[in-house]
Amino acid sequence: xxxxxxPTRDRALPLYTIEALREVEHTAQAQLPPHTLMARAxxxxxxxxxxxxxxxxxxxxxxxxxxxxxxxxxxxxxAALELKRHGIAAGxxxxxxxxxxxxxxxxxxxxxxxxxxxxxLPASLDGCAWLVDGVLGIGIERAFPGDDDSPFRGFAHRLxxxxxxxxxxxxxxxxxxxxxxxxQPVGRxxxxxxxxxxxxxxxxxxxxxxxxxxxxxxxxxxxIGLDAWQRDVERPDVALPRLNAPSGFGASxxxxxxSAHKGTFGTLAVVGGASGMMGAPILAARAALYAGSxxxxxxxxxxxxxxxDPPHPELMxxxxxxxxxxxxxxxxxxxxxxxxxxxHRALLRALAVDCAKVVDADAxxxxxxxxxxANLLREHSNNTVLTPHPLEAARLLGADxxxxxxxxxxxxxxxxxKFRATVVLKGxxxxxxxxxxxxxxxxxxxxxxxxxxxxxxxxxxxxxxLLAQRMSAFEAACAGVFLHGRAAEVxxxxxxxxxxxxxxxxxxxFRRLLNDMMNTVQR
Numbered sequence: 001x002x003x004x005x006x007p008t009r010d011r012a013l014p015l016y017t018i019e020a021l022r023e024v025e026h027t028a029q030a031q032l033p034p035h036t037l038m039a040r041a042x043x044x045x046x047x048x049x050x051x052x053x054x055x056x057x058x059x060x061x062x063x064x065x066x067x068x069x070x071x072x073x074x075x076x077x078x079a080a081l082e083l084k085r086h087g088i089a090a091g092x093x094x095x096x097x098x099x100x101x102x103x104x105x106x107x108x109x110x111x112x113x114x115x116x117x118x119x120x121l122p123a124s125l126d127g128c129a130w131l132v133d134g135v136l137g138i139g140i141e142r143a144f145p146g147d148d149d150s151p152f153r154g155f156a157h158r159l160x161x162x163x164x165x166x167x168x169x170x171x172x173x174x175x176x177x178x179x180x181x182x183x184q185p186v187g188r189x190x191x192x193x194x195x196x197x198x199x200x201x202x203x204x205x206x207x208x209x210x211x212x213x214x215x216x217x218x219x220x221x222x223x224i225g226l227d228a229w230q231r232d233v234e235r236p237d238v239a240l241p242r243l244n245a246p247s248g249f250g251a252s253x254x255x256x257x258x259s260a261h262k263g264t265f266g267t268l269a270v271v272g273g274a275s276g277m278m279g280a281p282i283l284a285a286r287a288a289l290y291a292g293s294x295x296x297x298x299x300x301x302x303x304x305x306x307x308x309d310p311p312h313p314e315l316m317x318x319x320x321x322x323x324x325x326x327x328x329x330x331x332x333x334x335x336x337x338x339x340x341x342x343x344h345r346a347l348l349r350a351l352a353v354d355c356a357k358v359v360d361a362d363a364x365x366x367x368x369x370x371x372x373x374a375n376l377l378r379e380h381s382n383n384t385v386l387t388p389h390p391l392e393a394a395r396l397l398g399a400d401x402x403x404x405x406x407x408x409x410x411x412x413x414x415x416x417x418k419f420r421a422t423v424v425l426k427g428x429x430x431x432x433x434x435x436x437x438x439x440x441x442x443x444x445x446x447x448x449x450x451x452x453x454x455x456x457x458x459x460x461x462x463x464x465x466l467l468a469q470r471m472s473a474f475e476a477a478c479a480g481v482f483l484h485g486r487a488a489e490v491x492x493x494x495x496x497x498x499x500x501x502x503x504x505x506x507x508x509x510f511r512r513l514l515n516d517m518m519n520t521v522q523r
Contacts, residue, residue: 005222015208182406268464289314289507300317332460334347
C-alpha cells in the first residue's frame with residue numbers, strides 16, 4: 001500500500017485536533033513554496049475520484065463540485081482543474097468568490113485552464129458520477145447551510161437529494177458543517193451526509209465519534225506529502241486521541257499455553273441481579289465465558305435466582321452473601337443491580353475489594369448518587385474500568401446528556417481523572433480514556449445492531465473476562481470494545497443484523513474473532 005490514500009480501518013492512527021493541525025500546516029507552509037498544500041490536496045482529491053471513475057462509461061464520467069469561499073473551496077477548484085487534465089469533465093458551483101490568497105490562486109488557475117465555473121449546480125445531474133462537497137472545512141464557526149438567505153441553502157437540498165437518489169458524495173477534509181474535533185454539527189445546522197470523506201494531512205476525531213460517523217461515510221486520509229498521519233504529537237497539556245485498533249492491544253491479549261489450567265485465566269464474579277432483573281448478570285456471565293475467563297460466578301442480590309443456567313451450566317450461580325469476593329481475580333459490578341438499600345450495601349462491599357473491576361449500569365448510578373460509593377471507587381480504583389452510556393456519564397459528572405455528547409473526548413477524559421479509572425464512554429465512536437489521562441482511543445467498530453437491550457451487559461462481561469485474564473484496564477477495555485463492535489459488524493454482514501440483532505448473539509462471534517486475533521498476533 002502506498003501512502004497516497006491511507007484507509008482508516010483497523011489502523012491505530014493519531015487523530016489530530018484543529019489546533020494540532022494548524023500547527024502542522026503552519027510549519028509546512030513555512031518550508032514549502034506558496035500554494036503547495038492546496039495544490040497537493042486538490043491533486044489528491046482528483047486522483048481519488050479518477051481512480052473510481054476509471055471503469056465508468058463516458059456518459060457517467062463527469063463530476064460536480066460545490067465550492068465555498070474559503071480554502072476548502074480552493075481545494076475543490078484545484079481538484080476540478082486536475083480532473084480536467086485527466087480528461088474528465090468537471091464543473092464547479094461557486095456562488096461566492098473565495099477570499100484567502102491560496103483559494104484566489106486556485107480560482108485563477110481553474111479559470112485559466114477553462115474549468116466550467118457556475119454560480120449554481122445544473123438543473124439536472126443526469127450523467128454526473130460524483131458530487132463533491134468543498135464548502136466548509138475544519139475550524140468553521142458557522143453552521144451549514146447558514147441563514148435563510150445563504151447562497152448555500154439550495155446546495156444543501158441538492159446534496160441531500162443526490163445522496164438519497166444513490167449518487168456518491170465525497171466530502172473534502174470533513175463534511176461541511178461538522179466540527180472535526182467533536183463529531184457534532186456546528187450550531188443548529190445539518191452537515192452534509194457524505195458517502196466518502198477524503199481527509200487531508202491526518203485523521204480527525206470528529207469523523208469517528210458522536211454523529212460524525214453518520215455524516216462522514218467511508219474515510220480515507222490523504223497525507224499530501226506530510227508524515228502527520230503516522231506520528232503522535234507531543235503536547236504538554238493534553239494527549240491527542242488515537243483510533244482503537246488491534247495494534248494497540250493485540251500484544252496484551254492473554255496467551256494460551258499448553259500447560260495452562262482454568263486458574264490461569266482467572267475467576268470472575270458478576271455482581272448484580274436484583275429481583276426481576278436476573279437476566280442482565282446472566283448475559284454478562286455468558287459473554288465472559290465466551291471471552292475466556294477460567295471460572296465465572298454470578299452473585300445475585302435477589303433471592304429468586306435460578307439454580308443453574310441451562311444453556312451454560314458451566315456458570316456458577318449463587319447468592320452474593322455466600323460468595324467470598326476477596327478470592328476473585330476480577331469483578332463485573334452492576335448488571336441488574338437495582339437502586340435499593342440492598343444494592344447500595346452490595347455496591348460498597350464490591351467496591352472495597354482490591355481486584356480488577358468493571359463498574360457498569362446500576363453500579364454507576366449508585367456511585368453518582370452516593371458519596372460513600374464514589375469515595376470507595378476512588379480509593380480502590382486500581383485496574384478499574386467504568387462503562388457509562390451518555391446518561392450515566394452525565395449523572396457522574398453532574399451535567400446533562402447534551403453537554404456530554406457535545407464533546408465526548410473531553411467528557412471521558414474528565415471522568416477518568418475524577419475517578420482515577422479507565423473510562424469507556426459508550427455510543428457511536430466509543431471513547432476509551434485511560435486513568436492517567438495520557439491515552440485516549442476512539443473506537444471505529446460497531447453498528448446500530450448494538451442499540452438493543454443487554455448489549456452493554458455483554459460488553460461488561462467481555463471486559464471483565466479480559467481483566468480476569470490479567471490484562472490491564474486500558475488494554476482490556478480497548479480489546480473488549482473493539483471486538484464487541486466488530487462482532488456486531490460481522491453478524492450484520494451475515495444478515496443477522498443490524499435490525500433484530502440480540503445481545504445474546506454477540507458472544508460466539510466475539511469468541512471467534514478473539515481467537516483469530518490471538519492466533520495472528522501471537523504466531
